[in-house]
Amino acid sequence: MSHPRRLGNRKNVKKGFQFTLMVVGASGLGRTTFINTLCDAEVVPKRECDEPEMAHIEEGIKIKPYTVELDEDGVKISLTVVDTPGFGDMIDNEYCFQEILGYLEQQYDDILSEESRIKRNRRFRDNRVHALLYFIAPTGHSLREIDIELMKRLSPRINIIPVIGKSDSLTPGELADFKKRVMEDIAHHKIPIYNFPYDPEEDDDETVEENSELRSLLPFALIGCEEEVTVNGRKVRGRQYPWGVVEVDNPQHCDFVKLRYALLSSHFQDLKEITHDYLYENYRTEKLSRSTDSASDNESGEEDEHSRLKEEQFKKEEGKLKEMEDRVQRELKEKQQELWTKEQQLMSLEAAQVQVQ
Numbered sequence: 001m002s003h004p005r006r007l008g009n010r011k012n013v014k015k016g017f018q019f020t021l022m023v024v025g026a027s028g029l030g031r032t033t034f035i036n037t038l039c040d041a042e043v044v045p046k047r048e049c050d051e052p053e054m055a056h057i058e059e060g061i062k063i064k065p066y067t068v069e070l071d072e073d074g075v076k077i078s079l080t081v082v083d084t085p086g087f088g089d090m091i092d093n094e095y096c097f098q099e100i101l102g103y104l105e106q107q108y109d110d111i112l113s114e115e116s117r118i119k120r121n122r123r124f125r126d127n128r129v130h131a132l133l134y135f136i137a138p139t140g141h142s143l144r145e146i147d148i149e150l151m152k153r154l155s156p157r158i159n160i161i162p163v164i165g166k167s168d169s170l171t172p173g174e175l176a177d178f179k180k181r182v183m184e185d186i187a188h189h190k191i192p193i194y195n196f197p198y199d200p201e202e203d204d205d206e207t208v209e210e211n212s213e214l215r216s217l218l219p220f221a222l223i224g225c226e227e228e229v230t231v232n233g234r235k236v237r238g239r240q241y242p243w244g245v246v247e248v249d250n251p252q253h254c255d256f257v258k259l260r261y262a263l264l265s266s267h268f269q270d271l272k273e274i275t276h277d278y279l280y281e282n283y284r285t286e287k288l289s290r291s292t293d294s295a296s297d298n299e300s301g302e303e304d305e306h307s308r309l310k311e312e313q314f315k316k317e318e319g320k321l322k323e324m325e326d327r328v329q330r331e332l333k334e335k336q337q338e339l340w341t342k343e344q345q346l347m348s349l350e351a352a353q354v355q356v357q
């Protein structure tokens with residue numbers, strides 16, 4: 001499944017650009033190492049190991065953005081990487097989902113209120129997150145419930161790209177099987193990840209070929225390492241094991257180079273456009289229609305109050321009329337009584353007169 005709206009693959013822009021990436025995944029899957037490998041610098045400091053007496057304390061999730069200026073073949077990139085340490089550490093992860101979702105929506109809210117200002121703030125920074133790399137543990141089985149839940153809940157708000165952390169723990173055969181199973185799970189649960197959308201009818205052959213190759217690599221197998229080792233006289237970034245070296249920048253060993261190029265060169269524009277034209281637009285429409293609904297709820301509330309007051313007024317008037325009618329009836333009866341007494345007096349006077357005559 002892909003997002004219903006897809007946009008053409010754009011090539012690099014020379015003047016430089018800003019891009020924001022979020023990394024989420026269980027503890028220890030290599031997020032910090034990946035960020036530092038991606039930027040080729042120690043952007044995120046290494047985490048100190050917890051003291052044994054503190055190991056049981058659940059700190060909860062933290063959301064930490066780091067901004068770094070990169071130079072990619074002369075193209076300036078202001079890259080913000082948002083790390084999410086503590087994800088999945090708690091027994092109940094509901095709080096984690098809400099925190100991440102809240103962060104993503106807050107960035108949309110900020111731009112929404114900026115758009116509706118009469119005078120624009122020139123220093124306003126658009127912090128919308130353009131892609132989320134979701135780190136899957138290299139279990140060799142299939143997706144866990146927390147993976148499915150996170151991707152399902154966040155996919156309406158962000159381009160999700162699934163990756164396998166520490167993929168050197170799997171043999172090439174195991175990795176291929178695992179990738180296949182993960183994609184089957186994603187399809188089964190209808191999770192709309194970012195799958196390098198293309199249209200063979202509309203797009204040029206180069207785009208179709210490039211995107212279908214990237215799609216076939218999903219979920220990207222990652223290896224992270226900041227140190228350099230020497231292999232056959234060459235200095236490479238790689239993990240040295242007694243039996244050999246796994247190289248970060250070797251496409252035979254992992255998909256790091258392909259993913260890096262897609263994120264920072266060939267597909268950043270597509271990711272940004274989908275974020276703006278589709279994900280943000282949906283959020284904006286939902287939010288604005290929610291506030292119109294509550295306004296019309298208010299309006300109908302006002303109407304209800306109005307008719308309630310009218311009814312009260314009507315009842316009061318009715319009561320007054322009834323009182324008036326009763327009083328008139330009472331006075332009428334009194335007058336009739338008076339009249340009858342007067343008639344009786346008149347009759348007895350007449351009778352007395354007749355006797356006198």
Ligand SMILES: Nc1nc2c(ncn2[C@@H]2O[C@H](COP(=O)(O)OP(=O)(O)OP(=O)(O)O)[C@@H](O)[C@H]2O)c(=O)[nH]1
Binds near residue numbers: 032086
């Ligand atoms: N085998 C292997 N180990 C890795 C890889 N990447 C990182 N590691 C090691 O795994 C351990 C944890 O890596 P981190 O980068 O700190 O992982 P993290 O996801 O940031 O961990 P937290 O921030 O604690 O959640 C470190 O000892 C790394 O050297 C990898 O690709 N393969």
Ligand SMILES: [Mg+2]
Binds near residue numbers: 031
């Ligand atoms: Mg870390």
